[in-house]
Amino acid sequence: MAPGxxxxxxxTLDPRVRIAWWIAGTVRAALATAAAVAADVILPRHLDAWPxxxxxxxxxxxxxxxxxVLPPVRFRRWRYHLRPHDVWIRRGILWVxxxxxxxxxxxxxxxxxxxxERALGLASLVVYTAAPGTSGRIPGLDAEEAExxxxxxxxxxxxxxxxxxxxxxAGGR
Amino acid sequence: MTDASAxxxxxxxxxxxxxxxxxxxxxxxAAIWLWTLETALPLLLLVVVAGLHPFLALAFLAALxxxxxxxxxxxxxRVEPDSLVIERGLLHRRRRVIRRDQIQTVDLExxxxxxxxxxxxxxxxxxxxxxxxxxxxxxxGLTAEALRRILLSGPAPTPFVGExxxxxxGEILARVSPGRLVLAGLTGSRVGVAAALVGFLLQFxxxxxxxxxxxxxxPDVPDPSPxxxxxxxxxxxxxxxxxxxxxxxxxxxxVHWDFTLSRADGTLWVxxxxxxxxxxxxxxxxxxxxxxxxxVVRRVLGFGAVRAIxxxxxxxxxxxxxxxxxxxxxxxxxxxxxxxxxGLGDAPAxxxxxxxxxxxxxRLVRAAAAAVVAALVALAGAAAVAGPxxxxxxxxxxVGGILVGGPAAALALSGYRALxxxxxxxxxxxxxGVFNRRSSFVPVDRLQELVTRxxxxxxxRGLATLHLRTARPVARGFTPRAVDLGEEKAEELRDGLPRRxxxxxxxSPRARVRRM
Numbered sequence: 001m002a003p004g005x006x007x008x009x010x011x012t013l014d015p016r017v018r019i020a021w022w023i024a025g026t027v028r029a030a031l032a033t034a035a036a037v038a039a040d041v042i043l044p045r046h047l048d049a050w051p052x053x054x055x056x057x058x059x060x061x062x063x064x065x066x067x068x069v070l071p072p073v074r075f076r077r078w079r080y081h082l083r084p085h086d087v088w089i090r091r092g093i094l095w096v097x098x099x100x101x102x103x104x105x106x107x108x109x110x111x112x113x114x115x116x117e118r119a120l121g122l123a124s125l126v127v128y129t130a131a132p133g134t135s136g137r138i139p140g141l142d143a144e145e146a147e148x149x150x151x152x153x154x155x156x157x158x159x160x161x162x163x164x165x166x167x168x169x170a171g172g173r
Numbered sequence: 174m175t176d177a178s179a180x181x182x183x184x185x186x187x188x189x190x191x192x193x194x195x196x197x198x199x200x201x202x203a204a205i206w207l208w209t210l211e212t213a214l215p216l217l218l219l220v221v222v223a224g225l226h227p228f229l230a231l232a233f234l235a236a237l238x239x240x241x242x243x244x245x246x247x248x249x250x251r252v253e254p255d256s257l258v259i260e261r262g263l264l265h266r267r268r269r270v271i272r273r274d275q276i277q278t279v280d281l282e283x284x285x286x287x288x289x290x291x292x293x294x295x296x297x298x299x300x301x302x303x304x305x306x307x308x309x310x311x312x313x314g315l316t317a318e319a320l321r322r323i324l325l326s327g328p329a330p331t332p333f334v335g336e337x338x339x340x341x342x343g344e345i346l347a348r349v350s351p352g353r354l355v356l357a358g359l360t361g362s363r364v365g366v367a368a369a370l371v372g373f374l375l376q377f378x379x380x381x382x383x384x385x386x387x388x389x390x391x392p393d394v395p396d397p398s399p400x401x402x403x404x405x406x407x408x409x410x411x412x413x414x415x416x417x418x419x420x421x422x423x424x425x426x427x428v429h430w431d432f433t434l435s436r437a438d439g440t441l442w443v444x445x446x447x448x449x450x451x452x453x454x455x456x457x458x459x460x461x462x463x464x465x466x467x468x469v470v471r472r473v474l475g476f477g478a479v480r481a482i483x484x485x486x487x488x489x490x491x492x493x494x495x496x497x498x499x500x501x502x503x504x505x506x507x508x509x510x511x512x513x514x515x516g517l518g519d520a521p522a523x524x525x526x527x528x529x530x531x532x533x534x535x536r537l538v539r540a541a542a543a544a545v546v547a548a549l550v551a552l553a554g555a556a557a558v559a560g561p562x563x564x565x566x567x568x569x570x571x572v573g574g575i576l577v578g579g580p581a582a583a584l585a586l587s588g589y590r591a592l593x594x595x596x597x598x599x600x601x602x603x604x605x606g607v608f609n610r611r612s613s614f615v616p617v618d619r620l621q622e623l624v625t626r627x628x629x630x631x632x633x634r635g636l637a638t639l640h641l642r643t644a645r646p647v648a649r650g651f652t653p654r655a656v657d658l659g660e661e662k663a664e665e666l667r668d669g670l671p672r673r674x675x676x677x678x679x680x681s682p683r684a685r686v687r688r689m
Contacts, residue, residue, distance in 0.1 A: 085671060085672060086671045088668075094628070094629050095626065095627070095628050095629075096626070096627050096632070097624055097625070097626045097627075098624065098625045098664075098667065099622060099623070099624045100622065100623045100624070100667050100668060100671055101621075101622045101671075102620075102622075102671035102672075102674055104671075104674055105620075105621045105622065105674070129621040129622050129642075129644070130484065130621050130643075130644030131621040131622050131642040131643060131644055131645065132644075132645060135621070135622050135642075136622075
């Protein structure tokens with residue numbers, strides 16, 4: 001799976017991130033179902049027909065089902081690894097993407113916290129290079145650990161062949 | 174003011190020295206007219222179309238002139254040792270500071286209006302969070318040239334003393350003749366290709382079918398046989414298409430008139446344009462990758478175009494065209510130019526390696542699937558139309574399948590053959606594209622990030638697509654990629670290439686915190 005090196009192998013996210021994903025998924029499912037219900041009620045009026053009922057039910061089942069099932073699957077598939085020279089991130093269930101971002105290319109390292117994440121004590125680590133858009137995002141990290149990682153990555157040595165400085169304690173996990 | 178080419182060398186020390194001096198300078202007064210003209214046209218439309226009273230319009234115009242005069246008086250720009258400062262604004266005072274070491278391009282533009290008034294518009298683009306941009310609506314040519322030279326020469330300007338220096342175009346890398354430009358328009362325009370395709374296909378449609386299709390739609394004309402009416406409609410449509418086509422070819426020729434690509438020091442210069450003259454700069458160190466594009470028609474004729482990814486260009490560069498290094502050229506010319514610009518120089522052209530056979534099989538399977546779908550559709554159609562009996566539907570199914578399957582298979586094979594890659598040590602070359610074959614040259618030192626993406630279908634065959642992400646503008650750009658590479662090879666490159674990148678970014682990454 002992942003190449004070795006660094007401190008231990010690739011790591012998984014904090015299990016609490018599943019809760020965040022469940023909540024977000026449920027909200028989205030509720031919205032989708034509501035929209036489906038609205039469509040099912042409004043559209044037939046224009047066409048002089050009756051609401052069928054099966055459309056919102058299908059949408060509801062699908063969206064709530066996905067909201068329930070996806071988070072644990074996603075959680076199991078997510079991996080990240082801070083290797084000596086680069087960040088390695090693997091994400092995706094069916095369509096899998098593995099990103100490798102050399103430390104030599106990092107321009108910004110952000111920690112991000114939405115209200116949901118804050119409530120759960122989680123944070124995301126986001127790294128940016130000169131390529132447009134977010135280069136690498138590691139969601140669902142323990143907030144303290146995310147801060148720690150951010151500081152480590154931000155204080156990289158300036159010598160060529162940049163390496164991630166060794167950390168005193170392995171911390172958690 | 175010279176007309177054919179951009180303004181010639183400045184008056185030498187005087188002009189440049191004053192630009193350097195750092196005193197706040199105004200724009201050329203013609204700016205007042207330019208700003209007013211921007212609003213004059215819509216105003217004219219309003220008068221003509223909406224019946225706005227002419228006196229009212231004139232009064233409004235006069236007020237606008239006065240306003241723009243004030244605006245002109247309040248506009249100041251100056252060159253400091255490490256930045257370009259622009260101050261403007263009437264009610265809302267704005268001060269824009271552009272760091273000189275972040276300035277990426279300085280473009281000079283002369284539209285018809287500018288030429289009539291004898292001025293030049295200067296646009297400055299810089300990288301940095303947001304990509305600041307500065308615009309000087311009107312400067313006289315000498316000042317503009319001096320300013321550009323100073324801004325692009327680096328943060329520590331060298332004073333102009335002694336003899337005047339002509340802005341040498343440097344070494345000319347490519348020059349496109351009008352004939353070639355017409356060819357570019359003819360072969361490049363999507364409208365043209367579409368029109369050609371439509372025309373080609375229409376030949377095969379029997380006349381009766383067309384008559385049947387169009388007859389109900391043709392308006393009631395006093396006489397005519399359906400054939401005449403149909404011919405009329407087709408004629409009009411055809412003329413419209415033709416007009417559009419001719420216009421787009423003409424537009425291509427005018428926009429790229431006398432396209433000249435040259436190199437001076439570390440910058441490429443693109444000079445082009447008939448009505449609006451452009452002189453755009455492309456600093457070589459901002460070029461992330463170069464691509465040779467050969468669409469179907471051009472490939473047959475042996476021509477190609479060359480485009481570059483230039484990092485940090487904020488805003489729409491579509492109309493600038495400064496990332497187009499060669500609108501059209503012979504195949505060898507295009508590839509030689511691409512290799513030269515990207516730093517491969519005279520290295521012998523290395524052949525591209527093909528992708529694993531699994532990539533071909535994937536595509537053939539998709540073609541087969543398309544054929545099956547077409548056959549089923551034909552079957553359904555035949556069953557609905559032909560009625561009882563199995564011979565006709567069977568025939569339709571087979572014909573439908575072959576009609577779609579044949580070309581689909583050909584496309585699949587062509588798509589596979591278009592794929593290719595090679596690792597030249599300092600550069601990577603990847604190629605893909607059926608209708609538009611794109612060969613991308615990416616220096617390893619320009620890589621920002623490497624991503625392998627696999628779909629479940631690719632994983633089944635042990636394939637993966639490797640994306641070579643470089644710095645690039647958000648507005649347009651492309652990510653060179655090796656499609657359907659062997660999974661092992663893709664991972665090897667993904668993990669190995671980053672180690673070959675030599676660190677160039679000064680300083681550590683900046684840490685930030687964002688709360689949402």
